Amino acid sequence: MSIRRITPVLGAAVAGAALFAAASPVAFAAPAAPSPFTRAVAQLKSHAAPGAVSAGQSFTLRNVQTDADGTEHVRVNRYYQGLPVLGGDTVVHLGKGNSWKGVSHALRGGLTLSTTPRLSAAQAATAALGASRAASQHIDGTQLVVxxxxxxxxxxxxxxVSGVAADRLPSELHVLVDAQTGRVRDAWDAVQTDGVGHGFHNGDVAVGTVLSGGTYQLNDSARGGHKTYDLFGATTGTGTLVTSTSNVFGNGTLSDRNSTAVDAHYGAAMTWDFYKNTFGRTGIRNDGVAAYSRVHYSSGYTNAFWSDSCFCMTYGDGGTGWTPLTSLDVAGHEMSHGVTSNTAGLRYSGESGGLNEATSDIFGTLVEFYAGNANDPGDYLIGEELQTSGAPLRYMDKPSKDGASADCWSSSVKRLDVHYSSGVANHFFYLLAVGSGTSSWGTSPTCNGATVTGIGNAKAGAIWYRALTVYMTSRTAYSGARTATLSAAADLYGSGSTEYATVAAAWSAVSVS
Structure with missing residues (x-):
């Protein structure tokens, strides 16, 4: 891996330029205003204690989000002695007139440590190989970090460490090896999965196509050029772009392999439209450029996943007891992993991994409600179309109904698989949107015996999206998520609002204080 650095380039004097020019009025342009990044770094240094800034630190810009009232949220990467600081990513909040409005990060203080390793990169690579269970392992990159x-x-x-796991899921395992002792400190996979297969058909839907060379392609030019490819059972490569001579794709059954491609293409379109029309976000990176989809991955594969490296969603066809994974909530779930990667970057392990997975469940659910498709109406069940038995993978009203997910936070939650630690946030979101007790969506208890009255999907979703994109960082844990969502609720509705109070009550109801 390499770190892209931004190096200022100074313009050289123009060769042959005259020393003197004929006398004429000289117009002096006003100096350019400092950029948001320049102002954010200056404010960080002026507020060193809350910003956890110490000697030897530097910063690069990740992105800037500007509110309607001019408030700027400047997300930066942090370096120490030139090394990237994992978990040091920071959001600086600037008000009008460059006023300081606070900072979001997960650091406990400034940094002071030696940057001279005892281990070589080769020794670290050997230790990292032992942490991966994937076959056909190879090292894709090594870098020193803090x-x-x-x-x-x-x-x-x-x-x-890249390879292919036993279940044929590609693996891009990031392993942190202590540069002094050789101990593996942590590991997480950049390929983020839903964990199971999915199979459901969206019925008769419109799909974006482009006519090229006499054939129609599943190429949605209205949504950033999203394309859908058929892997024909392969596990590598982009695949073959799905085409038709008649502009008709699939036949509504699995006897036509393009029926699955339609579902994936439609799911991507609905997810794009949801983010654009709900939050003004055009695409996963908010740059107007689409990811792409791959269907028919491997053979009998009961999984789906998002990969940052290919910037794509991939769907298996399912095995015995399962159907293809191309349902609305799965499409929304996988694409939302990409949104998380390009905003808060929640690390896919521990509590931050549970929040990452819950974010995809939350927005996958909201995509399902947004689409209003009669074949798969909105609900608070995750992957309810995947198993032929009809059993969902996860429940938001009471996550423990799946037999493994957590309803309430405890110190042991961080040790659960991220698909199960996500239960705390899923339960919180259900309580925030729907409320506690019995409704048409399910029966939701609270961990503290309190009653929570929901504020609806629209407000709950707006709060979670703002918390994700403005306040959460890569190591945000559940306590930090409470703070982030309260800050988001205060921004959107006021700190004395019903919405703010409900956020606080819903977190307390899942034992997060």
Whole structure:
């Protein structure tokens, strides 16, 4: 891996330019106003304690989000002695007139540590290979980093080990190896999965196509050029672009392989429209450029996944007891992993991994409601179309109904698989949107015995999206998510509002204080 650095380039004097020019009025342009990044860094340094800024730190810009009232949220990457600080990503909040409105990060203080490793990169790579269970392993990259994991901050090698897992899921395992001791500090996979297969048909729907060379392509030019490809059972490559001579794709059954491609293409379109029309976000990176979809991955594969490296969604056809994974909530779920990667970047392990997975469940659910498709109406069940038995994968009203997910936060939640630690946030969101007790959507208990009255999907979704894009960072845990959503509710509705109070009540109801 390499770190892209922004290096200022100074213009050289123009060769042959005259020393003197004929006398004429000289117009002096006003100096350009400092950029949001320049102002954010200056404010960080002026507020070193809350910003956890210490000697040897530097910053690069990630992105800027500007509110309607001019408030700027400047997201930056942090470096120490030139090394990237994992967990040091920061959002600086600037009000009108460049006023300081606060900062969001997960650091506990400034950084002071040696950046001279005892281990070589090759030794770290050997240790990292042992952490991966994938076959056909190979090292994709190694870099020295500062792993700012709470109080246990250390110099480490970040090693990317690629391969294919036993269930045929591609693996891009990021392994943090202590650069002094060789101990594996942490590991997480950049390929983020829904964990199971999916199979459902969206019925008769419109799909975006482009006519090229006498054939129609599943190429949605109205939505950033999203394309859908058929892998024909392969596990590598882009696949073959799905085409038709008649502009008709699929036949509504699995006897036509393009029926699955229609579902994936439609799911991507609905997810694009949901983010654009609800939050003004055009595409996963908010740059107007679409990701792409791949269907018919491997053979009998009961999984789906998002990958940052290909910037794509991939769907298996399912095996015995399962159907293809191209349902609305799965499409919304996988694409939302991409949104998370390009905003808060929640690390896919521990509590931040549970929040990452819950974010995809939350927005996948909201995509399902947004689409209003009669074949799969909105609900608070995750993957209810995947198994031929009709059993959903996860329940938002009471996550523990799946037999593994957590309803309430405890110190042991961070040790659960991220698909199960996500239950705390899923339960919170259900309580925030629907409320506690019995409704047409399910029966939702609270961990503290309190009653919560929901504020609806629209407001609950707006709060979660703003928290994700403005306040959460890569190491946000459940306590930080409470703070982030309260800040978002205050921004959107006021700190004395019903919405703010309901956010607080819903977190308390899942034991997050």
């Amino acid at each position: 792993d700012a994991d709470g109080a246990d901050t250390a110099l480490a090698y970040e090693v990317v």
